[in-house]
Amino acid sequence: MAVAHSLGFPRIGGDRELKKALEAYWKHELDEAGLRQVGRQLRARHWQLQADAGIQLLPVGDFAWYDQVLSHSLMFGVIPPRFRPASGAIGLDTLFAMARGVGQRCCGGDAQAQEMTKWFDTNYHYLVPEFDAQQQFELSWTQLFEEVDEALALGHAVKPVVIGPLSYLWLGKAKGAEFDKLDLLERLLPVYGQVLERLGAQGVEWVQIDEPILALDLPQDWKNAFERAYNVLQRAPLKKLVATYFGGLEDNLGLAAVLPVDGLHIDLVRAPDQYPVILDRLPAYKVLSLGLVDGRNVWRCDLDKALAVLRHAAERLGERLWVAPSCSLLHSPVDLAREDRLDDELKSWLAFAVQKCAEVALLARAVNQPNAAEVQAALAESRAVQQARATSPRIHNPTVRARLAAITPADSRRASPFAERIAKQRAHLQLPAFPTTTIGSFPQTAAIRQARQAHRLGTLGEADYIAAMQAEIRHAVAVQEQLGLDVLVHGEAERNDMVEYFAEQLDGYAFTRFGWVQSYGSRCVKPAIIYGDLSRPRPMTVEWIRYAQQQTGKVMKGMLTGPVTMLMWSFPREDVSREVQARQLALAIRDEVCDLEAAGIRIVQIDEAAFREGLPLRRAQWQGYLDWAVEAFRLCASGVRDETQIHTHMCYSEFNDVIEAIAAMDADVITIETSRSQMELLEAFRAFDYPNEIGPGVYDIHSPRVPNTAEMVELLTKAAERIPAERLWVNPDCGLKTRGWAETEAALVNMVAAARQLRRSH
Ligand code: GLN
Ligand code: ZN
Numbered sequence: 001m002a003v004a005h006s007l008g009f010p011r012i013g014g015d016r017e018l019k020k021a022l023e024a025y026w027k028h029e030l031d032e033a034g035l036r037q038v039g040r041q042l043r044a045r046h047w048q049l050q051a052d053a054g055i056q057l058l059p060v061g062d063f064a065w066y067d068q069v070l071s072h073s074l075m076f077g078v079i080p081p082r083f084r085p086a087s088g089a090i091g092l093d094t095l096f097a098m099a100r101g102v103g104q105r106c107c108g109g110d111a112q113a114q115e116m117t118k119w120f121d122t123n124y125h126y127l128v129p130e131f132d133a134q135q136q137f138e139l140s141w142t143q144l145f146e147e148v149d150e151a152l153a154l155g156h157a158v159k160p161v162v163i164g165p166l167s168y169l170w171l172g173k174a175k176g177a178e179f180d181k182l183d184l185l186e187r188l189l190p191v192y193g194q195v196l197e198r199l200g201a202q203g204v205e206w207v208q209i210d211e212p213i214l215a216l217d218l219p220q221d222w223k224n225a226f227e228r229a230y231n232v233l234q235r236a237p238l239k240k241l242v243a244t245y246f247g248g249l250e251d252n253l254g255l256a257a258v259l260p261v262d263g264l265h266i267d268l269v270r271a272p273d274q275y276p277v278i279l280d281r282l283p284a285y286k287v288l289s290l291g292l293v294d295g296r297n298v299w300r301c302d303l304d305k306a307l308a309v310l311r312h313a314a315e316r317l318g319e320r321l322w323v324a325p326s327c328s329l330l331h332s333p334v335d336l337a338r339e340d341r342l343d344d345e346l347k348s349w350l351a352f353a354v355q356k357c358a359e360v361a362l363l364a365r366a367v368n369q370p371n372a373a374e375v376q377a378a379l380a381e382s383r384a385v386q387q388a389r390a391t392s393p394r395i396h397n398p399t400v401r402a403r404l405a406a407i408t409p410a411d412s413r414r415a416s417p418f419a420e421r422i423a424k425q426r427a428h429l430q431l432p433a434f435p436t437t438t439i440g441s442f443p444q445t446a447a448i449r450q451a452r453q454a455h456r457l458g459t460l461g462e463a464d465y466i467a468a469m470q471a472e473i474r475h476a477v478a479v480q481e482q483l484g485l486d487v488l489v490h491g492e493a494e495r496n497d498m499v500e501y502f503a504e505q506l507d508g509y510a511f512t513r514f515g516w517v518q519s520y521g522s523r524c525v526k527p528a529i530i531y532g533d534l535s536r537p538r539p540m541t542v543e544w545i546r547y548a549q550q551q552t553g554k555v556m557k558g559m560l561t562g563p564v565t566m567l568m569w570s571f572p573r574e575d576v577s578r579e580v581q582a583r584q585l586a587l588a589i590r591d592e593v594c595d596l597e598a599a600g601i602r603i604v605q606i607d608e609a610a611f612r613e614g615l616p617l618r619r620a621q622w623q624g625y626l627d628w629a630v631e632a633f634r635l636c637a638s639g640v641r642d643e644t645q646i647h648t649h650m651c652y653s654e655f656n657d658v659i660e661a662i663a664a665m666d667a668d669v670i671t672i673e674t675s676r677s678q679m680e681l682l683e684a685f686r687a688f689d690y691p692n693e694i695g696p697g698v699y700d701i702h703s704p705r706v707p708n709t710a711e712m713v714e715l716l717t718k719a720a721e722r723i724p725a726e727r728l729w730v731n732p733d734c735g736l737k738t739r740g741w742a743e744t745e746a747a748l749v750n751m752v753a754a755a756r757q758l759r760r761s762h
Contacts, residue, residue: 002314002321004364005289006055007208007243007265008062008161008328009046010353012518014335017042019522022065026100032092039063043147047156049335049354054361057206060151061144061161062328065092066099066521069126069171070114072163073098074141076191078172080130082111090140099127099521115173116520120212120246121617122296122331123527123569125520129172133179137191144195148202160199161328164211164242165192165229166222171213185225189232196236206239208265212327214256215247215267217619226255234260241265245291245327247617248274254281263287268309269294269326275309279316288317291326293351293359298333298515298529298571300351301359303382307366314367323364329353333515333526346510346531349389390575397507397533404583412634414642414666418692421642421668428643429555429602433762434716434730434755435486437695439649439671440559440605441735442476442491443744452496469494470547477551479745484752487555487603490548492737498561498607499569500528501540506588508534509570529571530581536588539595546599557647558596558604560589563632568610582632589636597640605647606637606667612652626661633665645669651697651734653677655684663690671695673733675707679718686722694723697733698754699747704739706746712754725762730755 012018021038024030030038047058064071073079074095083097084090101113115128144160151158163171165188169181199207213222233240241263242256248271249256256264257278264282268275268291275290282288290313292306313321336352351359366375389395414421451468454460460468476491495501503509509528516524541558549556563585572581593604611633616625637646648667653676655662662670674681674696682696696719699707712730719728730751736744 001319002310002323002364002367003057004055004361005057005159005322005324006050006059006329006357006360007210007245007291007295007324008059008330009050009357010330010332010334010518011042011046011063012334012516012524013042013045014338014514016516016524019524022522026096035092039065040150043150044154047151047154050357051156053354053357054365055357056157056361056364057159058151058156059161059208059328060147060158062330063147065095067126069119069129069163069168070095070099071141071143072168073127073129075139075144075195076168076188077138077140078129078131078135079140080114080175118613120215121613121615122246123517123519123525123613124331126171129168130175131169131172131181131184132174132176135184135187137184137188139191139194145198145202148199148204152203158204159206159208159241160204161208161210161243162192162195164209165189165233166225167211167213170222182221182225185229189229192233193236196233196238196240200237204238206241206263208241208243209233209261210243210245211256212243212245214242214244214249214252215271216617218252223252223255226259230259230261239263241287241289241322243289245270245295247271249278250274250618253277257281258283261286263289263320263322265289265291265322265324267291267326269296272309275313279313285320287320287322288313289322289324291324292363293325293356294574295325295327295329295356296331297574298350298352299574300349300355300382300385301363302386303359303363303366303379304386306363307379310363310367321367323360323367325356325360329356331517332356333512333517335514338514339512341513342510345388345392345394348385349531350529352515392532395532395575397535400533400535400584400587403587404580407583407587407635412631412638414638414640416642418666418668421645422693424642425645425668429645431486431555432759433726434728434758436730436752436755437485437487437557437671438480438489438731438748439733439735440489440492440557440607441495441737442479442489442493443739443741444493444737445741448472448493452494469544473544473548474551477548479741481552481554483745483748485554485748487557488548488552489557489559490544492559492735494544498609499566500526502561502566502589503528503570505536505538505540506534506585507537508532508584525569527569527571530567530573532573534581534584534588536591540592542592542595542599545596545601549600555602558593558601560592560604560606562606562608562611562648563589563636564614564629565608565610568614579628579632582628583635586632586635590639593636593646594639597644602643603645603647604640605649605671606633607649608633608665609649609651611650611662612654612658615658626658626664630661630664633667637665637667647671647695649734653681655681659684659688659690663688663692667692669693669695669729671697671729671731673697674719675700675715675733679715679722682719682722690723693727693729694719695729695731696723698730698751699732701732701734701736701739704743706743707750709750709753709757712751713757716754716758720758720762725758730758 025035239262243265245267333352335354455465472493647669651673
């Protein structure tokens with residue numbers, strides 16, 4: 001009998017109940033008992049939904065008040081001293097302080113939140129555990145055990161989920177005196193032993209231990225540590241399933257197969273090829289869990305395809321076969337049934353978390369009772385859907401395909417090399433040294449958001465909406481002129497989000513109403529879905545930018561989102577490669593760039609905030625990705641004359657290992673986030689002899705703090721030590737949409753003053 005199980009379910013709730021409760025709690029509008037009540041209700045509902053869908057072993061421990069890695073830090077007592085309450089026990093407020101920081105405005109101290117970073121290659125962010133050389137671990141948080149009891153009391157068969165000791169250590173950061181995190185393993189393992197011991201005492205038969213780092217390139221000492229760690233955990237009185245996901249095991253396959261545990265889960269969506277090898281290497285006593293339903297995307301599973309593997313596995317494994325989603329469903333929207341505005345055809349192609357559970361259960365049944373009428377009907381339906389989708393005219397646009405096929409290498413090359421372009425651009429633009437600009441957005445005030453929403457709801461007519469946005473543009477332009485900025489922007493008032501705004505105007509994109517996915521804490525995103533060939537039916541930004549340019553004699557910069565970022569922050573298609581989708585997006589954006597140029601716009605910025613996060617988990621695959629990502633950017637940027645200046649913007653703080661690709665993008669100007677690294681980040685550009693112009697951010701836009709002129713002069717002086725002064729721009733780290741106008745103007749006054757000071761001294 002194949003067993004249907006799940007690795008984890010989204011915790012936010014179909015209506016984002018957890019988000020709403022958390023935010024109410026933080027605003028003191030809901031008390032702790034009320035918050036806990038919401039958590040309990042969500043867990044109960046989610047277990048029931050999964051059980052009803054046919055999942056036989058339900059995950060517990062996938063619920064978290066903020067983040068599952070943070071829950072583990074509390075469980076192991078990895079609580080930095082700055083968050084330890086002066087008196088009393090650690091509690092929910094300790095957890096929230098670690099997640100969100102404690103400001104002076106609040107309670108006693110002042111403690112900066114823990115760092116947050118991306119969970120592997122997903123758009124989920126976890127809180128980075130902080131370890132010091134003296135780190136001690138002790139069982140300090142009993143949430144997991146309480147939730148197990150809760151599920152058992154509801155009559156469910158449960159399988160608690162914990163992050164494995166090696167992945168947990170890997171994800172953390174060594175603070176203070178330098179030391180090797182791996183040295184902490186011996187101290188950490190006894191606490192894992194206690195956790196497993198206690199789960200066993202609660203009557204748990206199976207525990208799932210997630211070791212996603214097994215899908216990464218690991219140093220040899222980390223590989224060696226696996227056997228040691230699991231030899232210690234082996235003694236715990238319950239069965240252990242080690243779960244791997246987000247990629248193939250590759251060189252870690254042998255070690256994963258022989259770990260002294262009772263089962264192994266593998267991701268066959270991301271890495272289908274590893275199946276036969278693992279089957280051969282797996283010891284005869286072990287359970288093999290096949291991740292066949294995609295936990296990372298929204299497409300309905302091709303059941304026939306999954307079943308072919310499963311039937312084969314069933315013959316070899318018999319009772320030892322489990323079926324699951326590829327990874328936790330944390331990365332899927334909750335329930336497709338709620339979508340009332342998607343047309344039936346599109347809806348028939350999709351599956352969210354609830355539906356994915358049903359797919360997993362159906363696959364298990366198809367092995368166990370192949371002739372059941374219900375199984376036959378579901379397979380027939382799946383087959384019909386796959387066929388209909390493959391041939392649907394909504395997906396295939398021959399014009400787009402023909403255009404893609406006609407692309408030549410020259411399309412991805414500017415007419416002249418940078419040195420020639422920049423000379424023409426300087427003559428054309430007539431900017432001073434150290435030109436000042438901003439990254440695009442200005443404060444998104446309540447009035448702006450209200451106008452956009454009223455327009456969406458239809459209560460604000462088209463003409464009134466346009467007038468309101470034009471008024472915002474005039475205001476933004478007037479402020480920038482008064483501040484004395486050199487290159488102006490229109491302010492992005494009309495944009496809700498840098499991807500959604502464009503996706504809504506492209507053919508081939510679909511939108512959900514409730515397709516929220518947790519990004520971090522209470523923050524959720526609702527990625528658009530790429531379902532077909534992408535194209536631009538009409539210009540998207542030209543009227544706004546033209547209007548903005550008409551308000552000023554200064555240079556107005558057009559503002560677009562690049563193809564790689566559009567792709568990374570959407571749910572992509574699975575029936576064509578990401579490379580092809582990026583190229584389709586690039587052509588659509590290229591047309592927009594050319595239309596802006598034709599409308600008299602002299603600078604166009606193409607944001608690629610997500611360029612780096614597209615990097616595959618394995619180094620060996622980096623170059624393949626970078627090749628098409630760079631190509632897509634060049635394709636969208638190369639349709640213009642030499643005189644037209646192309647900017648790009650990226651906000652992250654790791655350029656060393658991708659600097660060659662960044663240079664290959666050949667943007668005339670790149671603006672980056674540097675203020676928090678004290679310009680250290682420019683070292684990569686200096687060492688590489690990066691040839692084009694750079695605008696290193698001179699102040700952090702994440703805080704309302706107004707930087708003074710002297711500190712920005714200091715940063716720019718540091719920058720000029722690494723980059724020739726004639727190639728430097730002056731700008732903030734990123735867009736200003738989350739800031740208020742008062743602090744924005746105050747900061748920009750000082751920034752312009754800093755640029756002027758540098759002009760005098762250089
Ligand atoms: N142009 C965008 C803005 O200013 C860039 C946002 C980003 O880089 N994340 O808001
Ligand atoms: Zn940015």
